[in-house]
Amino acid sequence: MVGWLRRGRTRARGVSRPVRSEAVEATRVELAELAPDPQAYLGQLGYLTIVLFESLGRGATAAPTASGKSRFGRVAAEVLGIHEAVLGELRDLGVDPAEAMEPYRARLDDFQRRTRGDDWHEILMTCYLASGFLLDVYAGLAAGLPTALGERMSALLADDDAEDLLVEELREQLDGNPRLAARLAMWGRRLVGDILLVARSALSIDGRFPPEERVEPVFTELIAAHTRRMDALGLTA
């Protein structure tokens, strides 16, 4: 999910660095120190990708055109690719994937309920912002995993570009529709609170939250990345 953001930024502001790599680079050291153990990392990411898949399926159902539906399908295929790879890593660790994901189910199901959105535009926005923000977090945390696993996770989370399709779709919808822009800017602001809570919990280990002073700089940068994602749509964060 890198190329599209680069293109987005180029068009929107003439800046050529992708949001993902920019955010991950700026937070790599801080996030590495806050990485949970491999099982917790993989369990959370495994369940998160399920939740994203569900949202994308709902987006496809709500999309009014065949091409819109296909775009959601492409993004879902990528998210499911990450999901399968994560499950494979858990099995290689000798851990049952369902058991590893279970502790994160209630929180992420709740996140999903709170951020469902009332219509296709809001679902689209949720998919775009939540997957962007949260996969940034896991890409950054990968630096704190055991080396080989961390490298595989970095590659897995960096090497895709299907969300470009969501941005394209959003831009097409927003073009010449200031009323929708105002509504989606509001929805984006509402989403960021819920997304931050999930991101925060990704940093905790066994429910113990890390101290604020270590978390603060990470969040500052992640929110900056979120703002750049809104900018890419011409919306105010």
Place this chain on the structure above:
Amino acid sequence: MVGWLRRGRTRARGVSRPVRSEAVEATRVELAELAPDPQAYLGQLGYLTIVLFESLGRGATAAPTASGKSRFGRVAAEVLGIHEAVLGELRDLGVDPAEAMEPYRARLDDFQRRTRGDDWHEILMTCYLASGFLLDVYAGLAAGLPTALGERMSALLADDDAEDLLVEELREQLDGNPRLAARLAMWGRRLVGDILLVARSALSIDGRFPPEERVEPVFTELIAAHTRRMDALGLTA
């Protein structure tokens, strides 16, 4: 989606041939004669796989366990693989995929609405029966396409086994639950009518239905395959 049916049959009745290949073999000649032109074939199959993806997403949302959700995700990944390949074939023909799918949208959306199901068990059943039955039809019709395309489609539709996971899930749920078995047997009977309408429309070209005497033997065999699928769950069709 072959291996699982083979295993299903073996366990259920000691018969070792998969439902898909059995049905496709028996109807190959008849279906080949009823194949629409490549664009119509691909357009329909493209939109059908979107609709199946949407159902699988809904199934994942409704599934009460992480492992159930992951199973839906695996099947969805396979269905989306078919979808992407079909879109690629359309592009190779110089056809815009969205335009090719558009004529089939209303009918398949309607099918989807009628067969949504009220809960997770019914969604699971819809995914199992609709994908099994309808992908049988398209696997059979592939024999009537231009040779190279037909071979690629046959391979694409034969070479996967993720629906095994849906059968496993259904068996786990049905085990020792006669009330659920009765309800799902009824749901299966209700579904087959709607599925047959979609299958019937796959044979038509530009809205002209083929004569009944050519369609009859095909449907007899497809319904027999459907019955074997119900058998595999220990349910009466």
